[in-house]
Amino acid sequence: MTGATPTPARTPDADAGAVYQLTVNGTPLTVEGSRPTDSLLHVLRDRLGLPGAKNACEQGECGSCSVLVDGMLVCACLELAEAAVGCEITTVEGLTPVGAEPGDAALTGAVLTDVQQAMIEAGGVQCGFCTPGFIVAIQDLLGRVPEPGPLEVREALAGNLCRCTGYGRILAAIERVVAVRGNGR
């Protein structure tokens, strides 16, 4: 880009009906009819038909809307959707099971990841509202730290609230994933 004029993410005209593209789970998707102040969370859920990220606090307190933006774990409610143009966004719907190719439509959503499977087996899902956020956060943690210690796990999940207070079984699910992945190595 040259010159002193920044490139707008879209033309600065109407207050509604902005059209832009977001790359979600490897696929460029066109966003139409969203309000310019919409968070990524609203656009994912209400415009793009991806309701996995849950809407609860809208202030970054609860972690129910956790997604990955350019590989970083973030709260989708705190991302301005239009400012995420050009970023790689991964939602819980786009997490791929071990061995599957990213973006493999036949597998995505149809086969559980090992984290999802372990959450079921360990009883880590009660009402289920916080579960997608936890899944994304756990996937992020274990991707960076394959064998986290107990305190490391607690610190990594401090931003995800479970109001059924089922933390014990969520922690057990993580232990299960770590054990299974460890056996596979």
Next chain:
Amino acid sequence: MTVLAPTRLDDAVAALAADSSLTVLAGGTDLMVAVNYGQYRPAGVLSLRRVPELHDWHVEGEGSAAHVVLGAATSYTTLLDPALAALVPALAQASRTVGSPQIRNTGTIGGNLGTASPAGDTLPVLVALDATVELASASGRRRMPVSEFVTGPKRTALAPGELVTAVRVPIARGPQEFLKIGVRNAMVIAVANCALVLDLGRRHLACALGSVGPVPMRDRDAERWAEARLDWDGRPALDHALVDDFGRRMATISRPIDDHRATAAYRRHAVEVLARRALARAWVAT
């Protein structure tokens, strides 16, 4: 509402010069809460996400003149990078207490400065370290101490059309402490916090308190009082009377208020304990 996402710092500055009504979006952890709750509706947004210069950090100068230059969009997670934490330990300690991993991945040091909340966790650290902020506008660049930049609760010396581009943090040789009180270890806005820096080379002590006044509170008299009584050569076990007295002096300079998070009396007590504890821990670490 326009959303601008320039890829060069010059373009960002030019955009602000052309339209000073633009709201600067760094991490969004403060701004988006206000937007989500309908408390604030920006006329236009200038996103700094794609400006690479603002995400970098590096070391400039040598010896006692060495300092870390942090791009304004440096995230709290980056401040926890071991290489950076080794240079400015208190900044890493403060960053670790901010929000959650999600918030730390998103929130930035420039945003902490721009928001200028009395509870901003990096602010006491930056003030204790005599850090300076770098500002850019169409008419040029300037620097000022963080202690002058933060002028009041959520108020700064930022001029219209001006952007925070970097923070320059001196590298001190010696222990540093950051302590914070809240109802949890995570996801909590400070009820009170405290940064303390010992510079063994300069025989200098600095201590700044947060959440107990409109801006981070420092007092050179209290610091000099302690500097004069510390045995910098022998470094024996710390004199308890000295530490207690230092805590009381710091509590005296605090100007806390009652609010929904704590009473002024509790905060005054808290900073007395924090200042005492920070000095004791830092001294042991010498």
